[in-house]
Amino acid sequence: MSFRLLTILTLLLAAMPAWRAEAAGEPRARARIERVTTPVAVLDDVRVSLEWPTDAPEGRLRLQAGRVDAGELGWRFENVDWQCPLRRVAGGRPGDVRWRCDGALRSAEGGSLRLAVELDGAHTGAVLTGDGGRLALARDARSPARTTLDLRQVPAAWAEALVRQGWAGGQVRGGRLDGEVHIDAPDAAPLQIAGHLAAADLALESDAGDIASAGLGADLRFRMRLSDGATELTLDGALRGGEVLLGAAYLALPDSPVGLGLDAVRAPGGGWDFPRLAWNDGAALVLDGTARLTETLDLAAIDLTAVSADAGVLPARYLSGWLGPAGLSGLSLQGGFEATLSLEHGVLRDAGLVLRTLDVGDSEARFRLDGLDGAIRYSAHAPVRSAFAWRGGALYGMPFDAAAWSLLSGDGRLRLRAPVAFSLLGGRIGFEALMLQPPSVEGRFRMQTELWLEALDIGALAKALDLPAFEGRLEGRIPIVRYADNRIDFDGGLSMDLFGGRVDVAALSIERPFGVAPTVAGDLAITGLDLRALTGVFGFGSIEGRLHGRIDDLRLIDWTATAFDAELHTERAPGVRQRISQRAVQNISSVGDASFVTSLQGQLIGIFDDFGYRAIGISCRLRNEVCRMGGLRSGPSTFTIVEGAGLPRLDVVGHNRDVDWPTLIARLVAVAGGDVEPVFD
Template identity: 45%
Template sequence: MSRSILRLLLACLTIAPWVACGVASAATAQARIAKVRTAVATLEGVRVQLHWPDTAAQGILRMHAARIDAPDLGYRFGDVTWQCPLSHSGNRWRCEGPVRGGRGSAMTLAIDLDEVRTDARLSQGRGSIALNRQARTPDLTRIDLTQVPVAWAQALVAKGWAAGRFSAGTLGGQLDVRAPANAPLRVSGPLRLDGVAFDTPDGTIAGENVAAQVRLDTSFGAVTTVALDGALHGGDLLFGTTYLALQKRRIAIEMRAEQRGNEGWRMPDLRWDDPGILHAEGSAALAPDATLRALDLRARSDDLAPLRDGYLTGFLGQAGLAELQLRGAADVRLRIDGGTVHEAHFVPYMVAIDDPQGRFDFAGLEGDVRFSTTQELQSELRWSGGRLHGLAFGAARLPFASGAGELRLREPTHLPMLGGTVTVDPLHIRPPAAGQGLQVRFGLELDRLDIAQLSQALGWPAFTGELTGHIPEALYADDRLDFEGGLSVELFGGTVQVSSLAMERPFGVAPTLSSDIAFEDIDLESLTGVLGFGTITGKLDGRFDHLRLVDWQPVAFQAVIASDAAAARRDGVRQRISQRAVQDLSSVSDASFVSTLQAQLIGLFDDFGYRRIGLSCYLSDQVCDMSGLGSAGNGFTIVEGSGLPRLSVVGYNRRVDWPTLMERLKAASTGDVKPVFE
């Protein structure tokens, strides 16, 4: 009888490491076993007690193990107990009862054996693991899994992925466990996953509602190997910034992986086939923490439109491009080693890229882009046209050369835009490497861009003039674009100089622009005519320092504008301000105008001479702190009159709400204001 009890013990042991439980026994007749070794696990401190009265049809078996170790499977348990009513008929023995490890919840373990076979079943709720072993094949154990909580496999998965945590889902299938004396433990067979959820403590890797049906072949030894071949049937997966929304599609997968000791995983064979959307194959290597160490990938998409929702939302969302529309097809080859891109090859086939927010779009993208850190390669990318923040540009070609870890233009690229030409020269693109992100360096030459077309595209007043400028170098890095040099704009007979130009998140959420702007000798008659702001003649100088726009709306600046009497005399321009301009200026600046003549005589004149005009606004926190030429009692002078009648415009409100000021400017441009006399 003791041999049969020991077989019960070993049968329980064989199944226990797969489900986070262990077994032992006890009886009135007692046996103590210091250590029991099997191919699967080792038991220590085993006690068996059997209470079976001579006249009883069955006995009570109690088993206890102080410790159970299954190192190949990653399981270790302490204080494991099992109690069951033991019965026999001929050579057949049966025992079924609760088993518990430490303070864990109880499961039900049932053993049924005879001289030629051993059957065991461990269950809890709807989940169960059934085991069968034949005496003629003692090294082979067959296991049937039925709705087994995936959390039961936590310790086994931790052998290859220590950070992985399972929170939901079930396993099903039939597995063969082979445990020969002189060879590694091997587990193989079909496996089914339903509704599986997992993650890591830092949240960089996660899965939700994952379903799969695969064939598994795994061996545990000095080198752990895993082979998977089957299909995913849906779910959501996250790997860093890569988010995969598989929905209910059937995706064929194939993987061969191996791990030596505590090193990371090497995967010499990978295949992913999402029909009509993405086919990829190659190899990869992961560090012990599951971060990507190396990747050699070849991928093709025959339809880029569904690729966005299925595979690119993580990347695009991080860049503020979650709604980007893609059309066409593309091939990609990518080789990464040590976190650095060493080779890349991108081939678009009539690709169209459209940002619904109007930041950019490209049409007819063709050609190819080749990049290498080890050899000189040439390629050329072309497009038929597109838009950048609403500004249309024409067809262009980018002839590339690669080498020394960067992609560069072989010759200047000329881009038709706004009736003029934008020339890009030079252009250097350096992919992420050595802990640094993407870097792009380029120079720009703007030649005679039409300000009228620019104004129309941006919804500005009908400004006229030409935009010409040279930016010797600009750098895009860490989602920030900094420009060296400046832009020179010929506008309203004067010049506008733009310097210290920089952009944050140029294509992301809430793009931010900062710059300093200085203008000189602007013809006031042309400017006020376009703005619908009455008529002022003369010349104007000014500055907008520390200008900052967020999502193209001003949030801060220090602005000072002033008439330039010397420039007006030099060009023979009289300094006059119309009745309409005075009333518009007074309404916008919360001012009134005064004269040495009686107020009622002011309305008899169409315009007035002025000596100086000056106004400043320091914008911060949606409030404009205003001042003018100097103090005037409780106010500040905006217009200092000259001649007869001598008229002055004085402002009294030094703090003006910015949205209110914009409303007044709009009203002034439509003539919907009335003069204020004092």
């Protein structure tokens, strides 16, 4: 119930002058009208009754309608009932007669409203109150086609039918309206609605929930034209504060006014055309463009230009809806840019980005780009060239130097025109090729590149990632690196010269690389690592020899191992001793639920500093946080980890083949921290 019903009823009263003139002289009058047609609405099964006892100061008026249908405005009501005491009051001039009726207004839709009407031969006025709001209506016989509405703290829900005229799936959830609205409904012309409205705490929502607003303030001037299902709308004004959801876009608007302007046209049964779209948030963001929506409000086409002279507020104010799912909620921007976009039927036609000393950062210090300048241009039809550069940056705290990129587009892809290389970790990283394909109706964003690494310092990498003090060099060539659906796949190998040996990585992939719980999968081959250097880094005790093995089907979730199939063993090498210290023996025993035995009966191994060994071997198959252990030889419940050689001969044997993985990690941490006390068995 709202000003829609008020408009209809007062127009009905204004259209029925006969009973008003004779009412005071009749004790009782009744009328039943099958249909009443007004410029705004059609009323069916209308019943009017008036009881006015002779010489009584007032009568009793009752107006009922079985159905009220204002098709152009979208309002429909059932069983409307208004009762009030009818009085004759003095008019503004001698001899003028004015009638006043004030009473409760009800309908099948419910609500608690009160309607007061005053009318005479020239004027019709009414006031509707309820839900804390007041709506006044005025009509003048000299301009019978015009109705003027004055709103004061009117619940925005009263205007929901008008909202649904332009937005079929729209719902008004809350808010208040102030302003003035003019409704012009000539007999042979389209219905026109124009006015000025100020909204506070406006809450809107689509039936699907993909479009919504909350706490929104607005100061708007509008003009709407409705005719045979067609709609024309012009809207100008400002938004202030509140939150807006538009699909994946989430806007947290400032308290300062943001200028808004649009022209919109909808054909009967069709979608919306927006020949003018304007948005002005000062230095933060200025938008200008056109758009077209389908009947279901899906985006059919858009041409847009966006300019930001101060991009610092954009992540929090406009971009969080996209950044969060991509794992970039901590993105920061400093500087400016200008962007253009042309999209049609889900296909990106053209795009451009002009960078103006733009700095890009991440609150978690995962990446940083400094001083981006130049342009990036994309085309799906005509060849275009562009180039940009950065002054430097960092990846997980590891700095890299300046680089310049030259690009070519023209077939729906963006390609690198010439190789690019820059310094990183004391070495070099280079891109021989690069291809970017923007998202379209056929798929999501895709990237492919050819990458090489040259003499990267693993020690510096370990320090930056807060890892043990590894030493060595990382290098290799990866002929294809693919990114699609938030996943990176590496085709080809990556080699690390580490601890005097080599680690080769194959079948490497990373899911959600910058998102929540990144997942890494791959296979590692280990060749000839110097065990003395390796155990020295971890403080494990001294082991001399060369380590070989594999770690297959490795899977890390949020950088924590959840599955792998690992086997590590020593192999004899010319000129390399195979010795193990007492501390290393003890640590192996502690970690692997093992005990050790010696051929020197009755003597403690504590009197020996180290021992010779023939071979060391250990394996672990991790599934569901349980590590299935194995060694050089494995039985139903035991496995040999160290096979001794010489005197004193010492073997280390594990007694529990199924080990809880978190417990095993805790033991390794204790060993690395030197918290293990010797126990001799």
